[in-house]
Amino acid sequence: MVVGMAMWRRLCALLALSIATPAQAALEVDLQSPASIRAAAKLIAKNLMSYYHGEEPGNTPGILPGPPPGGPYYWWEGGAMWGTMIDYWHYTHDETWNKNTQFALLFQSNEPQNNYMPSNWTMSLGNDDQGFWGMSVMLAAETIFPDPPPNRPQWLMLAQAVFNTQAHRWDDQHCGGGLRWQIPFANTGYNYKNSIANAILFNMGARLARYTGNDTYAQIAEKVWDWMEGVGYIDKDYNIYDGGHVEANCTDIDRAQFSYTAGIFIQGLAFMHNYTNGKEPWESRLTALSKRTLEFFFPEGIAVEMACELDSHVQCTTDMLSFKGYVARFIAQAVHVAPNLHDVIMPVLRSSAAGMIQSCNPDGTCGFRWNRGAYDGLTGAGQQMNALGTLMALLIDEPKVIPPVTNATGGTSVGDPAGGGDPSIERVMKPITTADRAGAGILTAVGLIGITGTLAIMSTSFGEGGFSFFKSK
Ligand SMILES: *[C@@H]1O[C@H](CO)[C@@H](O)[C@H](O)[C@H]1NC(C)=O
Ligand SMILES: *[C@@H]1O[C@H](CO)[C@@H](O)[C@H](O)[C@H]1NC(C)=O
Ligand SMILES: *[C@@H]1O[C@H](CO)[C@@H](O)[C@H](O)[C@H]1NC(C)=O
Ligand SMILES: *[C@@H]1O[C@H](CO)[C@@H](O)[C@H](O)[C@H]1NC(C)=O
Ligand SMILES: *[C@@H]1O[C@H](CO)[C@@H](O)[C@H](O)[C@H]1NC(C)=O
Numbered sequence: 001m002v003v004g005m006a007m008w009r010r011l012c013a014l015l016a017l018s019i020a021t022p023a024q025a026a027l028e029v030d031l032q033s034p035a036s037i038r039a040a041a042k043l044i045a046k047n048l049m050s051y052y053h054g055e056e057p058g059n060t061p062g063i064l065p066g067p068p069p070g071g072p073y074y075w076w077e078g079g080a081m082w083g084t085m086i087d088y089w090h091y092t093h094d095e096t097w098n099k100n101t102q103f104a105l106l107f108q109s110n111e112p113q114n115n116y117m118p119s120n121w122t123m124s125l126g127n128d129d130q131g132f133w134g135m136s137v138m139l140a141a142e143t144i145f146p147d148p149p150p151n152r153p154q155w156l157m158l159a160q161a162v163f164n165t166q167a168h169r170w171d172d173q174h175c176g177g178g179l180r181w182q183i184p185f186a187n188t189g190y191n192y193k194n195s196i197a198n199a200i201l202f203n204m205g206a207r208l209a210r211y212t213g214n215d216t217y218a219q220i221a222e223k224v225w226d227w228m229e230g231v232g233y234i235d236k237d238y239n240i241y242d243g244g245h246v247e248a249n250c251t252d253i254d255r256a257q258f259s260y261t262a263g264i265f266i267q268g269l270a271f272m273h274n275y276t277n278g279k280e281p282w283e284s285r286l287t288a289l290s291k292r293t294l295e296f297f298f299p300e301g302i303a304v305e306m307a308c309e310l311d312s313h314v315q316c317t318t319d320m321l322s323f324k325g326y327v328a329r330f331i332a333q334a335v336h337v338a339p340n341l342h343d344v345i346m347p348v349l350r351s352s353a354a355g356m357i358q359s360c361n362p363d364g365t366c367g368f369r370w371n372r373g374a375y376d377g378l379t380g381a382g383q384q385m386n387a388l389g390t391l392m393a394l395l396i397d398e399p400k401v402i403p404p405v406t407n408a409t410g411g412t413s414v415g416d417p418a419g420g421g422d423p424s425i426e427r428v429m430k431p432i433t434t435a436d437r438a439g440a441g442i443l444t445a446v447g448l449i450g451i452t453g454t455l456a457i458m459s460t461s462f463g464e465g466g467f468s469f470f471k472s473k
Pocket of ligand 4 (some may be wrong): 273274277278336337338339340404405
């Protein structure tokens, strides 16, 4: 019965896509018309921004309501949203949200270190969390998003500071290299080396290399890729698995696959491809990972978050409900710097958008499942980012939507190659006590579930890495 129902729904979805006027009242948009896409994107963007209350009295600028239990969203998702809004401006030229975006990105930047490690958010500060803010300011530099006033940190500086602090945390002591998930040793997940953290380091390295022309960034990106393959997080078929623990030398691989990790690697590979002017092995890697990602995460041409969006039910965390949007945005930007991917990626983004529209109400509220032909009632800031990210990507061929610039081709952002301040937040954390050790044992027994993003669990847990940090210092 359940299976029968699911199949029936899917048929309806396909039917709805094939006819001009769907049965349900859905958001109206003509995917052949850039003007119509822009109008619908404006509605969806406004709906997305209705989740943001950071500039209201008593609230914190830059963040979405949270972190839990204060609201559903972790700190990083604010950073991801501002990146989405930069793309929104870039694709549509609508400046409505630019002021909020610039204000937010600067407010959370942790001046004067400029490294997106503000002490408020230490408890959920993963390399991936910091990295999402980093990727958003990198995008600001690449799209010539309005530069901050000269007495404030500049986009490129901020991106370099994030990159520098992360590159400094590269840890050869365990698993032959790699970044850990969490930054403070006291966070659960400090003993986990995962693909998302390393994906972002790779991505930022590739983009900084192309933007600045400084090959050091590309060499670090290459080191990350080699490590990811060596440790088996990327397999020969270009599946990218979630991660493993330092106690097991990263061999206890959690095989869950998340779409945003693949999207972040594709974008990074496209920049390496462009930076090296099409040289191998980047070209083949880019082709292979793109193919695998479209096949795995876009069954029937529609984005599905495979690890948690199951046929029978959705078991995605708030974090995971936002991943589809990053994939769409990042693989679209990949097309700009690797034009030979255009006819591979754009048809899939188009069919995915067609499914997505069926999930939206006429007011621009969108659901999570895009292969059901109707609104599923699962709404949130992540779902709005997914919808917006996918829809606006279809504007990529519009004449005024320019490919990412570099310092040599119109970029105006000023950098600081040495930025970042003290990368080791660990040094300011309190020393380990006997009570902490007892607590750690209990938490280790509870175990860390191998899901990415920022887990709520705050604790005094630390793995072997916590000890070796103190030994080595
Ligand atoms: C940190 O938290 C304090 C207290 O809530 C708040 O006033 C401040 O704006 C926050 N800073 C950042 C960067 O979030
Ligand atoms: C740990 O893993 C790394 C990377 O896969 C490998 O080079 C190293 O030999 C492993 N060490 C041990 C003790 O197995
Ligand atoms: C290139 O980047 C590296 C790594 O961040 C930095 O140490 C070096 O100073 C940069 N070189 C120049 C010329 O900017
Ligand atoms: C690099 O990107 C530019 C757009 O900025 C594009 O015109 C060029 O074809 C790309 N190079 C390669 C090798 O794909
Ligand atoms: C970036 O471009 C500016 C102006 O064209 C130039 O002065 C500066 O040296 C360049 N920076 C780098 C890192 O190449």
